[in-house]
Every structure is written in structure tokens, then in C-alpha cells.
Amino acid sequence: xxxxxxxxxxxxxxxxxxxxxxxxxxxxxxxxxxxxxxxxxxxxxxxxxxxxxxxxxxxxxxxxxxxxxxxxxxxxxxxxxxxxxxxxxxxxxxxxxxxxxxxxxxxxxxxxxxxxxxxxxxxxxxxxxxxxxxxxxxxxxxxxxxxxxxxxxxxxxxxxxxxxxxxxxxxxxxxxxxxxxxxxxxxxxxxxxxxxxxxxxxxxxxxxxxxxxxxxxxxxxxxxxxxxxxxxxxxxxxxxxxxxxxxxxxxxxxxxxxxxxxxxxxxxxxxxxxxxxxxxxxxxxxxxxxxxxxxxxxxxxxxxxxxxxxxxxxxxxxxxxxxxxxxxxxxxxxxxxxxxxxxxxxxxxxxxxxxxxxxxxxxxxxxxxxxxxxxxxxxxxxxxxxxxxxxxxxxxxxxxxxxxxxxxxxxx
Ligand SMILES: Cc1ncc(COP(=O)(O)O)c(C=O)c1O
Numbered sequence: 001x002x003x004x005x006x007x008x009x010x011x012x013x014x015x016x017x018x019x020x021x022x023x024x025x026x027x028x029x030x031x032x033x034x035x036x037x038x039x040x041x042x043x044x045x046x047x048x049x050x051x052x053x054x055x056x057x058x059x060x061x062x063x064x065x066x067x068x069x070x071x072x073x074x075x076x077x078x079x080x081x082x083x084x085x086x087x088x089x090x091x092x093x094x095x096x097x098x099x100x101x102x103x104x105x106x107x108x109x110x111x112x113x114x115x116x117x118x119x120x121x122x123x124x125x126x127x128x129x130x131x132x133x134x135x136x137x138x139x140x141x142x143x144x145x146x147x148x149x150x151x152x153x154x155x156x157x158x159x160x161x162x163x164x165x166x167x168x169x170x171x172x173x174x175x176x177x178x179x180x181x182x183x184x185x186x187x188x189x190x191x192x193x194x195x196x197x198x199x200x201x202x203x204x205x206x207x208x209x210x211x212x213x214x215x216x217x218x219x220x221x222x223x224x225x226x227x228x229x230x231x232x233x234x235x236x237x238x239x240x241x242x243x244x245x246x247x248x249x250x251x252x253x254x255x256x257x258x259x260x261x262x263x264x265x266x267x268x269x270x271x272x273x274x275x276x277x278x279x280x281x282x283x284x285x286x287x288x289x290x291x292x293x294x295x296x297x298x299x300x301x302x303x304x305x306x307x308x309x310x311x312x313x314x315x316x317x318x319x320x321x322x323x324x325x326x327x328x329x330x331x332x333x334x335x336x337x338x339x340x341x342x343x344x345x346x347x348x349x350x351x352x353x354x355x356x357x358x359x360x361x362x363x364x365x366x367x368x369x370x371x372x373x374x375x376x377x378x379x380x381x382x383x384x385x386x387x388x389x390x391x392x393x394x395x396x397x398x399x400x401x402x403x404x405x406x407x408x409x410x411x412x
Contacts, residue, residue: 001287003308009397011037011279019364025402028366030174030202030343030393033227042275043229046268053264064267071270072257074277077295079219079235080210085256086241089265092232093201093220094123099260100218100234101127103244108165110136115159115167117142118376119151119178124168124199125376146381149176149330156188164194171203175374175389176330177343179203182214201225205395206309206341208302211235228276231269305396312394312403313342319407325349326410329381329389342394347383348410353390356410363409367392
């Protein structure tokens with residue numbers, strides 16, 4: 001069965017909300033997606049039937065603990081990990097990255113080097129700069145080409161050496177939409193003995209994530225970008241996590257994953273995150289080839305979602321390129337569509353991005369403008385002083401009609 005957009009849309013209650021009779025068009029997805037029905041059901045169910053803290057000798061605590069365990073397993077299936085204990089939950093990706101960077105920093109000393117990039121969201125830059133400051137590390141920067149919007153592997157080779165201990169790199173850019181070749185980056189980093197920390201916040205909502213295939217060491221993402229609640233998660237190799245010192249309070253467990261899950265977690269957030277995975281499974285089963293395992297059902301869902309979003313993105317980019325004065329800052333060629341997420345940043349000659357966002361906002365079309373914390377990208381493109389870029393982020397529930405409405409609005 002092909003991707004059934006009407007069925008998918010019917011799973012999102014917020015899509016039918018109107019404002020003074022006007023429908024809402026959610027193109028603000030890279031900043032946060034709408035949540036699926038199963039997310040709301042799971043969260044309501046948590047609060048209604050098992051709301052309590054963990055480790056108690058009574059039914060709600062047992063149910064809550066089982067839910068927490070199940071969500072770790074579901075997240076392992078989402079990122080292709082085999083060990084649920086390698087999944088660590090936290091408030092958001094930024095908090096988790098700051099948290100684990102403290103533990104990693106403890107193993108490094110003056111003279112060691114790290115690599116950060118000009119394409120990353122600041123959540124995968126500042127934590128490492130702070131770690132470098134604390135431990136006297138040398139920071140090297142991996143640049144991207146403002147012409148190709150990609151990293152150049154020769155530049156990567158030039159910043160790696162035997163002193164490199166870590167590279168922090170984005171899987172997909174939250175500004176240009178570029179999907180990076182993490183496998184090659186990881187191989188090159190491992191050749192010099194460096195660890196690889198991948199920010200998958202913008203990749204995981206659109207494609208199958210597979211930490212085994214990537215061979216990276218850490219990977220972080222956020223459920224609120226893949227149709228779930230505000231909740232962050234980090235995957236790390238067991239032996240690495242166990243080899244680091246987790247910053248924790250003494251009574252907290254010394255065992256994974258709880259040794260890194262500081263304080264009381266958002267159990268309702270985990271319940272909602274499980275609902276987001278179940279939503280993906282529903283797509284995989286009802287419209288795709290499904291599968292016996294949760295992982296197979298997730299992969300089957302992303303096969304369909306990626307194809308659908310690619311078609312929509314091609315329509316959007318084609319339309320944008322036909323509007324006088326519009327420049328798309330990212331990959332646009334048909335053969336490059338597989339190397340980008342459907343997040344499209346643009347400028348329009350003679351118009352401030354904020355002005356365009358307000359115009360679209362007036363038509364109830366929601367888009368972001370500015371730098372969205374991708375300050376290195378916007379600086380590199382020379383657009384910081386002119387208000388950054390307008391960003392249109394497509395997701396699994398957007399339609400061709402919505403894309404056309406945006407194009408008409410921008411054209412007029
Ligand atoms: C690529 C990327 N990385 C990291 C983050 C930060 O995620 P969180 O809000 O979960 O800290 C974002 C948020 O927009 C992002 O787009």
C-alpha cells in the first residue's frame with residue numbers, strides 16, 4: 001500500500017485546529033513537530049494509571065518501571081542499537097550533550113585535540129568548546145563549502161591527527177538540510193583513534209538511523225523532533241559509557257542506563273516517546289511491508305516517509321527556484337535529494353526573513369526565520385547581519401497543497 005497521507009494526517013489531532021476559520025500549516029517542524037495521537041494516549045495513560053517514582057514495592061511503581069524499560073528498548077530499536085541499556089534519557093539533546101561532555105572531558109588533558117564543525121547546531125559545538133576550555137584542549141574546526149553545502153573530506157583529513165580525541169558532527173543540518181557522510185567521517189576519525197559524537201536530531205525524524213552501520217560512538221536525538229514529546233536521548237557504546245565517570249548523586253544506580261539519568265526523569269515523556277515509536281510502527285505495518293520485529297516496522301515506516309518527503313521537497317525546491325529573487329541555501333539538484341532532509345532555507349532579495357515569516361504567519365503558515373542556533377552556518381554564509389534565512393521544514397504530515405499555498409504566498 002502506498003503512503004496514505006490522509007490516514008497519517010488523521011493521526012495528528014492538532015492538524016485540524018483552525019484559527020478564525022483558517023487551517024494551520026505546520027512547516028516549523030525542524031523546531032518541533034506536532035505529536036501523534038498515540039503520544040497523547042500514552043501520556044494520558046501514564047498519568048492516569050501509573051504516575052509515580054521508580055523502584056517502589058507497589059503496582060504503580062512496577063508499571064512505571066516496566067514502561068521506562070520498554071521505552072529504552074524502543075529507542076534502541078529506533079537507532080538500531082542492540083542493547084537497551086545503551087539508551088540514556090534526559091531533558092533534551094543539549095542537556096545530555098553537556099552532561100556526557102563533562103564525563104568525556106575528564107579523560108582528556110592539555111594537548112589533546114577535538115574537532116567541531118561550522119555546520120552544526122550550537123548544541124553540538126558549545127558543550128565541546130566548554131569542555132576544551134575546562135581541560136586546556138586544542139579545538140580544530142571542520143568547515144563546509146558554502147558552494148556545495150557539504151564537508152570536504154580533505155579538510156577533514158587536515159584537522160585530524162594522532163592527538164585528536166573526539167569529533168562532534170551533525171548527521172543532518174538544521175539549516176541547509178545537508179545529510180553528512182557519517183560513515184566516512186567515522187572511519188577517518190577512528191583511524192586516528194578519535195571518538196565520534198553524532199548529532200542526529202534533524203536526521204532521525206526523516207530516515208532510518210543505524211548506529212551499527214554508522215559505527216559511531218555516541219548519537220543524540222530528540223523525541224519532539226520526531227512527533228513525540230519534549231524529551232532527549234543519547235545512545236553510547238556500553239564499554240565507553242561504563243569506562244567514563246557519570247556525574248551523579250551517590251544513591252543513584254551505578255549501572256547503565258540509570259547511572260547517567262540524573263534525578264527523576266520525565267516518565268510521562270518516556271511514555272509519549274514510546275507512543276511516537278508506536279506511531280512509526282503503525283505506518284510501517286499499515287502502509288509498508290511491516291515486519292515481525294519493532295525495528296523492521298520502524299525501518300519499513302522510514303522507507304515510506306523518506307520517499308514521500310523527498311517528493312514533497314522536490315516540489316518545494318522547484319517552486320522556490322521559479323520565484324524571482326529567491327535563493328535556496330542548500331542542495332537543490334535532483335540527484336542530491338537523497339543527501340538532504342526536507343528542511344529548506346532561503347533568502348529572497350529585498351525582503352528580510354522576518355518579514356517573510358510574518359507574511360506567511362499571517363496566512364497561518366508557520367515557518368522559522370533567523371539562525372535557529374546554527375550560528376556558525378549563518379555566519380559562514382554571510383547572512384547573520386541580514387536576519388539569517390527563512391526555514392521551511394517539511395514533515396510526514398505535510399501535503400502538496402500546503403507546499404503550493406506557501407509558494408503562492410512567497411511569490412505574491
Ligand atoms: C541539529 C540540532 N541539534 C540539536 C538541537 C538541540 O536539541 P534540544 O532542543 O533537544 O536540545 C537542535 C534543536 O533544534 C537541532 O536542530
